[in-house]
Amino acid sequence: MSDFAQSPSTFPREIFETSMQLIQEQRWLVKMSREFCELIGSCPSDYHRQMLIDLLSRTTYVSAEEYVDIIDKMREQVEDVWNLSPSTTLFVSSNNKHHVDSSKEVLNQLKSSAWKNLSWKKQLFQVAFSTAIGAAKDGHTLVIVDDFVGSGGSMLKALKWLADAAAAKGIAIDLRVLTASGCFEGIANIQNAGYTVQCMVPIRKGLSDHLSGQQLSDAVVQMTDLENALEAEIGGKAKFAAYRFGWGQQEAVYVRQGGNTPNNVFPIFWWRPLKSGARHPIMHRT
Amino acid sequence: MRSSIRELARVIYCNPGKVDLYKLHLNYRLSPAEVSFAARYFARIGIADFDGVGFVSRPEAREWLFKRRRRFFMDGKRPWGQDERHGIDPSKPYLPNLGKVDRQFFYRKLRRIEL
Numbered sequence: 001m002s003d004f005a006q007s008p009s010t011f012p013r014e015i016f017e018t019s020m021q022l023i024q025e026q027r028w029l030v031k032m033s034r035e036f037c038e039l040i041g042s043c044p045s046d047y048h049r050q051m052l053i054d055l056l057s058r059t060t061y062v063s064a065e066e067y068v069d070i071i072d073k074m075r076e077q078v079e080d081v082w083n084l085s086p087s088t089t090l091f092v093s094s095n096n097k098h099h100v101d102s103s104k105e106v107l108n109q110l111k112s113s114a115w116k117n118l119s120w121k122k123q124l125f126q127v128a129f130s131t132a133i134g135a136a137k138d139g140h141t142l143v144i145v146d147d148f149v150g151s152g153g154s155m156l157k158a159l160k161w162l163a164d165a166a167a168a169k170g171i172a173i174d175l176r177v178l179t180a181s182g183c184f185e186g187i188a189n190i191q192n193a194g195y196t197v198q199c200m201v202p203i204r205k206g207l208s209d210h211l212s213g214q215q216l217s218d219a220v221v222q223m224t225d226l227e228n229a230l231e232a233e234i235g236g237k238a239k240f241a242a243y244r245f246g247w248g249q250q251e252a253v254y255v256r257q258g259g260n261t262p263n264n265v266f267p268i269f270w271w272r273p274l275k276s277g278a279r280h281p282i283m284h285r286t
Numbered sequence: 287m288r289s290s291i292r293e294l295a296r297v298i299y300c301n302p303g304k305v306d307l308y309k310l311h312l313n314y315r316l317s318p319a320e321v322s323f324a325a326r327y328f329a330r331i332g333i334a335d336f337d338g339v340g341f342v343s344r345p346e347a348r349e350w351l352f353k354r355r356r357r358f359f360m361d362g363k364r365p366w367g368q369d370e371r372h373g374i375d376p377s378k379p380y381l382p383n384l385g386k387v388d389r390q391f392f393y394r395k396l397r398r399i400e401l
Binding site: 005006007009010011013016017019020021022023024025029030032033034036037 | 288289290307308311312314315316317318319320321322323337338339
């Protein structure tokens with residue numbers, strides 16, 4: 001985050017004015033002035049610049065305050081819509097690894113939200129699949145909690161692992177997915193697999209779901225140009241190809257205040273390490 | 287006060303009415319966010335209308351600025367003239383220049399010698 005007052009170069013009037021309009025709509029960009037100017041300034045043409053400005057104008061930005069509301073809506077979903085009972089429900093974060101992850105962060109915030117029923121104890125919120133399955137009994141509902149669902153691939157693997165483990169234990173459990181945000185395609189993939197999913201902030205694809213015909217073809221070519229330039233700067237060390245147009249080609253444009261940008265977002269917005277040092281990306285991802 | 291606000295104040299004072307914000311960008315390379323910040327400052331005060339791109343100062347703007355001319359136009363401070371006005375970039379590794387470190391600092395501090 002920076003507060004640089006000057007841009008590295010001047011922009012044409014049209015780009016300047018659409019940038020001003022963008023900043024008016026996407027207030028989070030005010031604090032990313034330096035990064036924004038660097039990004040726009042690095043584009044090879046005004047067409048590329050305009051494409052990025054249009055794309056950024058479709059960004060779903062979730063402020064810290066809005067995020068608290070989203071967590072509360074997740075609680076309402078469990079208590080009031082799904083009508084789940086604390087005696088037969090368990091939660092588990094979608095990341096089954098030992099390291100910290102945003103799904104564990106959401107799980108902790110969900111645990112700490114204002115539950116109407118006082119029986120939603122911390123013991124119902126698990127961070128490892130094995131302990132969640134160990135605590136589950138026949139007929140229980142196991143809700144997998146996540147911060148962001150991208151293509152749905154990881155979530156489907158988690159669901160399969162849990163379904164297999166429950167079958168091995170000889171119990172039948174109702175597996176559901178509750179996520180703060182996610183890509184439409186990923187959510188649909190999980191629903192198509194037969195699971196109940198609730199996503200509080202669904203995200204449309206930044207290009208394919210907003211453009212069509214020649215406009216879409218042009219935008220795809222322009223983004224490919226920018227990603228080619230980025231790949232050249234990276235030096236080919238990372239497996240960049242998998243991240244083109246976002247992991248799983250999800251074309252997401254999503255930022256959460258204080259959160260970790262998902263890899264389903266276009267890498268031009270978050271990729272940081274270069275062979276010559278580091279970029280100043282407009283979105284933060286560790 | 288940010289120099290962007292000062293420069294926009296000067297433009298408002300000299301050319302009342304519609305202001306071409308793009309000229310601020312061309313003349314001083316002020317970023318769109320910085321120009322937007324300055325424009326919103328005067329819109330919030332109530333002496334201009336700003337819709338995100340178009341900026342029009344109100345008739346009372348000139349008099350308002352004249353009453354506050356010391357604050358806007360006569361401040362001797364020049365923060366933009368300092369070499370390290372942006373400070374240290376927190377995203378980059380920091381290695382202090384040991385040659386510039388006062389190695390007697392703590393010694394004098396402990397012995398209450400005038401720093």
